[in-house]
Amino acid sequence: MTFTDDLKKENEDIFQMIFDHPFVQGIGKGELPKEAVEHYIKADFEFLNAFIQVYSLALSKSVNREDMAYFHEQIQFTLYDEVKPHLNFSEYIGVRFEDLQGHPLPPSGDHYIKHMLYHANMGTLAETLGALLPCPWTYLEIGQKLINKYQPTKEHPFYKWMHFYAESGKETEEMRKRLDVLAANSPVDEQNRIKDAFRKSCQLELAFWEMSLTCETWSGELAVIK
Numbered sequence: 001m002t003f004t005d006d007l008k009k010e011n012e013d014i015f016q017m018i019f020d021h022p023f024v025q026g027i028g029k030g031e032l033p034k035e036a037v038e039h040y041i042k043a044d045f046e047f048l049n050a051f052i053q054v055y056s057l058a059l060s061k062s063v064n065r066e067d068m069a070y071f072h073e074q075i076q077f078t079l080y081d082e083v084k085p086h087l088n089f090s091e092y093i094g095v096r097f098e099d100l101q102g103h104p105l106p107p108s109g110d111h112y113i114k115h116m117l118y119h120a121n122m123g124t125l126a127e128t129l130g131a132l133l134p135c136p137w138t139y140l141e142i143g144q145k146l147i148n149k150y151q152p153t154k155e156h157p158f159y160k161w162m163h164f165y166a167e168s169g170k171e172t173e174e175m176r177k178r179l180d181v182l183a184a185n186s187p188v189d190e191q192n193r194i195k196d197a198f199r200k201s202c203q204l205e206l207a208f209w210e211m212s213l214t215c216e217t218w219s220g221e222l223a224v225i226k
Ligand SMILES: Cc1ncc(CN)c(N)n1
Pocket: 044, 047, 048, 134, 135, 136, 139, 205, 208
């Protein structure tokens, strides 16, 4: 068993809760409230901006060219390739993707990016990877398991979304490989911080789906200062 095999096993409960979440199941069924999808895209655009910033902090902690090239590629992937699932969702709600950008993150999304930025700013590269890994890994599982369960055809409204993530296994595999090497050489207290970062990111992935479904917002008339 590798370190990341253990992480998966310890967090199987949350992975299952994510798969069972009504928003995720709604993707498989091809039936989602349009307001919830709009809320998701607006938040996810900002989330991925922060994710790129976390990758660049991880790049700055890298000490060899291979890791630098890896984080550079991941930034490109997030910037250019991950637009495709957002476009699929935007088409479904009939709103231009450009009109869904620049909106403040709702509380759960805000919590999630600050959690990742905390580890990236205060922790080691291994700890940063622990906070990042649930993002590609939970989506890979969602894509694969939804395709397996619903067998969508090309006419399915979220066919492209599901296939995009089901076929993104390389991202997870490469990140796991790096974290396994680093964790094997980490002291126990650092391994515990990685485990804590990973579990909280899994829990915040779940919270992100719930935030989207319930159209979670900040309280008060002003909501947030822009
Ligand atoms: C919140 C969230 N988590 C994960 C992914 C997949 N990269 C995403 N787009 N958004």
